[in-house]
Every structure is written in C-alpha cells, then in structure tokens.
Amino acid sequence: MGFYISSRPNIAKYVINVASIMMTIPSLALYGVMVVAFAPFKLGLGIVPSVSAITIYSLLPITRNTYLALNQVKPEMIEAARGIGMSKNQILWKIKIPLSIPVIMSGIRIAVVMGVSVATYASLIAAGGLGYFIFAGIGRANLTMVLVGAILISALGIGVNYILLKVEDWITPKGLKVKR
Amino acid sequence: MIELTNVTKKFGNKIAVNNFSLHIEKGSLTMFIGPSGCGKTTTLRMINRLTPFDKGNIIVNDTPINDVNPVELRRNIGYVIQEIGLFPHLTVFENVAIVPRLLKWEQKKIERRIEEILELVTLNQSFAQKYPLQLSGGEKQRVGLARALAAEPEILLMDEPFGAIDPINRLKLQDSFLEIQEEIKKTIVFVTHDINEAIKLGDKIAIINEGNLIQYDNVSKILSDPANEFVENLLGQDRNIKALSLKKAKDYVLKDGFITVLDTESRESVEKKMKEKNIKIAFALDENNHLKSRFVLEKATETKKQKFIYNPAPWIIERQNNINEALSKMLEAGEKQLPVVNRKKEFVGIIKLSNIFEEVNKKTNIS
Numbered sequence: 199m200g201f202y203i204s205s206r207p208n209i210a211k212y213v214i215n216v217a218s219i220m221m222t223i224p225s226l227a228l229y230g231v232m233v234v235a236f237a238p239f240k241l242g243l244g245i246v247p248s249v250s251a252i253t254i255y256s257l258l259p260i261t262r263n264t265y266l267a268l269n270q271v272k273p274e275m276i277e278a279a280r281g282i283g284m285s286k287n288q289i290l291w292k293i294k295i296p297l298s299i300p301v302i303m304s305g306i307r308i309a310v311v312m313g314v315s316v317a318t319y320a321s322l323i324a325a326g327g328l329g330y331f332i333f334a335g336i337g338r339a340n341l342t343m344v345l346v347g348a349i350l351i352s353a354l355g356i357g358v359n360y361i362l363l364k365v366e367d368w369i370t371p372k373g374l375k376v377k378r
Numbered sequence: 379m380i381e382l383t384n385v386t387k388k389f390g391n392k393i394a395v396n397n398f399s400l401h402i403e404k405g406s407l408t409m410f411i412g413p414s415g416c417g418k419t420t421t422l423r424m425i426n427r428l429t430p431f432d433k434g435n436i437i438v439n440d441t442p443i444n445d446v447n448p449v450e451l452r453r454n455i456g457y458v459i460q461e462i463g464l465f466p467h468l469t470v471f472e473n474v475a476i477v478p479r480l481l482k483w484e485q486k487k488i489e490r491r492i493e494e495i496l497e498l499v500t501l502n503q504s505f506a507q508k509y510p511l512q513l514s515g516g517e518k519q520r521v522g523l524a525r526a527l528a529a530e531p532e533i534l535l536m537d538e539p540f541g542a543i544d545p546i547n548r549l550k551l552q553d554s555f556l557e558i559q560e561e562i563k564k565t566i567v568f569v570t571h572d573i574n575e576a577i578k579l580g581d582k583i584a585i586i587n588e589g590n591l592i593q594y595d596n597v598s599k600i601l602s603d604p605a606n607e608f609v610e611n612l613l614g615q616d617r618n619i620k621a622l623s624l625k626k627a628k629d630y631v632l633k634d635g636f637i638t639v640l641d642t643e644s645r646e647s648v649e650k651k652m653k654e655k656n657i658k659i660a661f662a663l664d665e666n667n668h669l670k671s672r673f674v675l676e677k678a679t680e681t682k683k684q685k686f687i688y689n690p691a692p693w694i695i696e697r698q699n700n701i702n703e704a705l706s707k708m709l710e711a712g713e714k715q716l717p718v719v720n721r722k723k724e725f726v727g728i729i730k731l732s733n734i735f736e737e738v739n740k741k742t743n744i745s
C-alpha cells in the first residue's frame with residue numbers, strides 16, 4: 199500500500215491522514231470497536247477481533263513510513279535515473295526501494311513492537327495471551343503475577359525488536375553503510 | 379547532430395525558452411552560458427525529453443525526438459548533472475553498468491567496457507568495487523561521466539557538471555575532460571555559468587539571456603566580435619587576455635632541447651650523458667612514462683664551477699592548460715621551461731617561456 203500511494207500524492211494525502219487519526223485512537227477503544235463490529239457474526243470475542251485490531255494498528259505505521267521513505271529519496275537520484283533512461287517501474291524497484299529500506303524497516307519494527315504491547319489487551323476480550331497474567335494479576339491483587347506478565351511482555355518486545363534490527367542490518371544495501 | 383527549430387517553452391505565463399533555433403554539429407562541444415534562470419537547463423532537458431516543449435521541433439540524428447520513446451531516447455544520450463546523482467547503494471561498477479544493462483549487453487562485454495571507461499576517466503580499476511560514499515567530489519564526477527559514456531552514446535548533455543567542485547580540482551577536471559573529448563569526439567552540450575570555463579572548453583558558445591539566444595558562434599569569433607553590450611559585459615574587461623587563453627600548452631610542446639632517462643639510472647651516468655650531448659635538462663621517467671624527477675646542468679660562471687642539480691618533484695604543466703595557466707605556473711616556479719604531461723601523467727615534452735611571450739606579443743600587437 200505504501201508503494202502504491204508513493205507515486206499518487208492525491209490518494210496518499212487521505213491515506214496518511216486516516217492512518218494518523220487511527221493511530222491516535224486508544225488501543226483499548228479499537229478493541230471495543232472490533233468487538234462490536236464482529237459481534238453480528240458471532241465472532242465478537244476471542245481471536246478474530248484481537249488479530250484484526252493488531253493488524254490495523256500495525257499496518258498504519260508501516261504504510262506511513264513506507265510512503266515517507268519512498269518520498270524522501272533525493273530528487274537528484276530520480277533526476278539522474280530518469281535522465282539515463284530508467285522507466286518508472288525500474289526507478290521504483292532499483293532505486294527508490296533499495297534506498298528506502300532503512301526507513302521502511304524501522305516502520306516495520308515500530309509496528310511489531312506496538313503490536314506486542316497492543317496484544318496485551320487481547321486477553322480482555324477473551325483471546326488469552328501474556329496479557330492475561332497482568333489483568334488476572336490486577337484482579338487478584340497479585341503483584342508477582344502482574345510483574346511476571348509485564349516482564350515477559352517487555353522481554354518479548356525487546357527480543358523481537360533486536361531480531362528485526364538484525365534483519366534490517368542484513369537487508370540494508372552495503373553501500374548505504376560504508377564509512378569513508 | 380542536434381537541431382532545434384523555433385523551440386518555445388512556457389511555464390505558466392513565463393516564457394523560459396523563446397523561439398530558439400540552434401544547429402549543433404556532430405563531434406562539437408557547445409557551451410550554453412548565461413545568467414541564472416535564463417533557460418539553459420530547460421533547453422538541455424528538452425533535448426532528452428525530460429521537459430516537454432510547447433512549440434517548434436527538435437531533431438536528434440535526423441529523427442524528431444517526439445517520434446522516439448523518451449526512455450529509449452535517453453538511453454542513447456548521456457546525461458550528467460551537477461549533483462551527479464550516483465546511486466549510493468550501488469558500487470561504482472554497478473552505477474556505470476546501469477545503461478549497458480538496461481540495453482541488455484552481455485556481462486562479458488559490460489566488464490570489458492567498464493575497465494575501458496575507468497581507464498578513460500583515469501580512475502584506477504580498484505574503484506570499481508567502491509561505493510559512492512567512499513569517493514571524493516572529483517572522483518564522483520569522473521564516475522558520473524563514466525556512467526554517462528558507458529553505453530557509447532553519440533551525444534552527451536552536461537548541466538554544470540563541475541559547478542560544485544572546488545576551483546583547483548575544477549581546473550584539473552576541465553583539463554582531463556578536454557583530453558577525453560579529444561579522444562572520443564562526442565557531440566556535447568555543456569551548460570555553465572562560468573565564462574572562463576566556456577572559453578576554455580568550448581568549440582562554440584551559445585550565449586543566452588532571458589530565454590533568448592543572443593549569440594552562437596566559435597569561441598574566437600565571440601571574443602573578437604561580441605554581438606552586443608550584453609555579450610561584452612559577460613566577457614568582461616580582459617577580453618584580450620581571455621583570447622590568449624584559447625591557446626593551449628599542447629600547441630607549444632617541444633620535443634627537443636632535453637633528454638629523457640630511466641628513473642633507475644644513476645646520477646653519475648645521467649650527468650655524463652648530459653655533458654656528452656651538451657644538454658642542460660634531463661627528465662627521469664619510469665617504465666610507464668610517468669615523470670619522476672628532473673636534472674639540471676647549470677652553466678659555469680667565472681666564480682662558480684658547473685653545478686649538477688637533482689630535482690625530485692618538478693613543476694609540471696598539463697597539455698590542456700591554456701597558456702595563461704602555463705605562464706602563471708612558470709612565473710610561480712621561476713623557471714624558463716617546464717615539462718608537460720597528459721591526463722595520464724605521461725610525459726609529452728617541454729614548453730618554453732620564450733614561446734609563450736612570442737604569442738603574447740602577437741596579441742598585443744593586434745590590439
């Protein structure tokens with residue numbers, strides 16, 4: 199989606215605005231919306247609404263960063279690429295995307311880490327998960343249980359972030375990392 | 379060959395290029411010069427269809443460009459911009475190989491071509507695997523030129539290619555660019571806002587002001603016969619000195635009056651040879667003809683006996699230096715003659731102060 203809108207500024211404006219608004223909705227409220235939205239299909243609780251909420255929540259930063267990444271490619275790159283006879287598609291795939299990988303990847307990283315924290319609430323709508331420890335712990339005033347849940351979730355977030363950083367480093371073109 | 383006929387381009391109400399007609403001959407180097415915003419870049423970009431024009435016609439190699447697919451057209455026209463626009467995620471090799479790859483050349487042929495083209499722009503083969511972020515400004519500009527020339531286009535469009543380079547390196551790039559053009563003889567359109575660069579490089583100069591072509595002529599003709607006050611002002615006060623700069627060191631290179639020796643030869647043996655042949659100057663060259671050092675045998679005077687001087691890093695003049703540059707180097711070095719090298723630093727001969735003075739004399743007699 200980010201790729202698609204990157205060369206269509208009119209559509210992009212709306213998509214980015216909608217994305218930005220959606221990201222300001224508190225995650226708990228989004229669950230609420232999902233539960234209501236899926237209720238008619240008898241899917242109101244459990245896995246389906248929570249996965250949908252997480253998906254929507256994480257797609258937004260990815261789309262936004264991809265869009266911004268592709269548009270921050272320096273104009274002289276595009277000018278040179280056009281000037282030597284690359285087609286629009288070649289410019290997107292051979293120039294814009296490789297040059298945008300660091301920014302796109304950081305969008306994906308933010309999305310995944312956010313997904314982990316948002317997933318915490320999933321237990322509230324009976325989808326289980328690590329969040330269960332926290333909310334069950336709060337309910338029973340059991341500090342140990344809350345701590346175990348919080349620490350596990352943080353560890354998961356940090357671990358995933360670390361792995362994605364490695365992936366980012368691995369797929370970033372070497373020429374963008376060299377030092378003089 | 380490029381032919382513009384009554385070409386007009388407007389941006390909104392603003393006329394950027396006004397009814398332009400210009401015939402650019404095959405193999406010639408044409409300079410576009412004029413104040414900022416006068417329409418140089420726009421004209422250049424119309425030739426490879428980066429900017430569409432409103433009226434008139436442009437013909438490249440007998441075909442109206444609007445009949446050619448723009449992407450195809452651009453693959454056959456080299457294009458160099460001031461910002462160069464090397465792709466940082468690709469090596470020098472990959473940058474230069476882009477157009478040959480777009481044209482589906484065989485890998486072997488591409489490899490051979492890149493070796494050849496790096497040699498042409500005097501970059502060591504080891505640069506092939508470097509990334510643009512590892513290069514200096516001048517090296518980047520050489521790679522930019524190599525990329526534009528890689529697929530052997532007949533035409534080269536250059537938009538202020540040396541504009542962002544410091545003055546000293548700019549002079550060097552100009553010298554080696556001229557030597558390259560001497561070798562490849564492309565049809566080149568070169569935009570500049572530096573009148574000295576226009577005079578030094580151009581076969582012909584097109585002077586542009588506010589979208590109008592003011593004068594288009596051989597450089598010497600423009601200097602001797604400016605069309606109007608605008609051109610006179612552009613040329614500045616020192617037109618005669620500038621006219622002098624049309625003469626290049628290469629026109630005055632002498633092949634005698636010195637000897638060359640191998641840089642492995644002992645000083646004694648060099649001294650002996652020089653005395654035998656009664657020659658005052660010897661140059662030591664390595665096996666690649668690169669100038670390494672100089673020997674001078676000074677005249678004996680009544681008070682001093684003859685002195686033999688070894689000079690490990692002599693001043694040098696580039697073939698493409700104009701005689702103003704050669705003259706100032708000689709004055710600075712305090713020498714009556716200096717060795718001349720080409721862009722590959724190969725020794726080609728010497729140039730003498732007395733010959734330059736003769737030329738200056740000729741000029742000052744005329745005016």
Ligand SMILES: Nc1ncnc2c1ncn2[C@@H]1O[C@H](COP(=O)(O)OP(=O)(O)O)[C@@H](O)[C@H]1O
Pocket residue numbers: 389392394412413414415416417418419420421
């Ligand atoms: N894309 C554009 N949109 C609007 N005006 C432009 C555009 N490109 C150039 N111009 C205008 O056209 C005139 C000529 O510009 P240009 O050819 O870039 O000048 P030069 O290269 O000689 O400095 C200028 O007045 C400039 O502002």
Ligand SMILES: [Mg+2]
Pocket residue numbers: 418419420
């Ligand atoms: Mg310009």
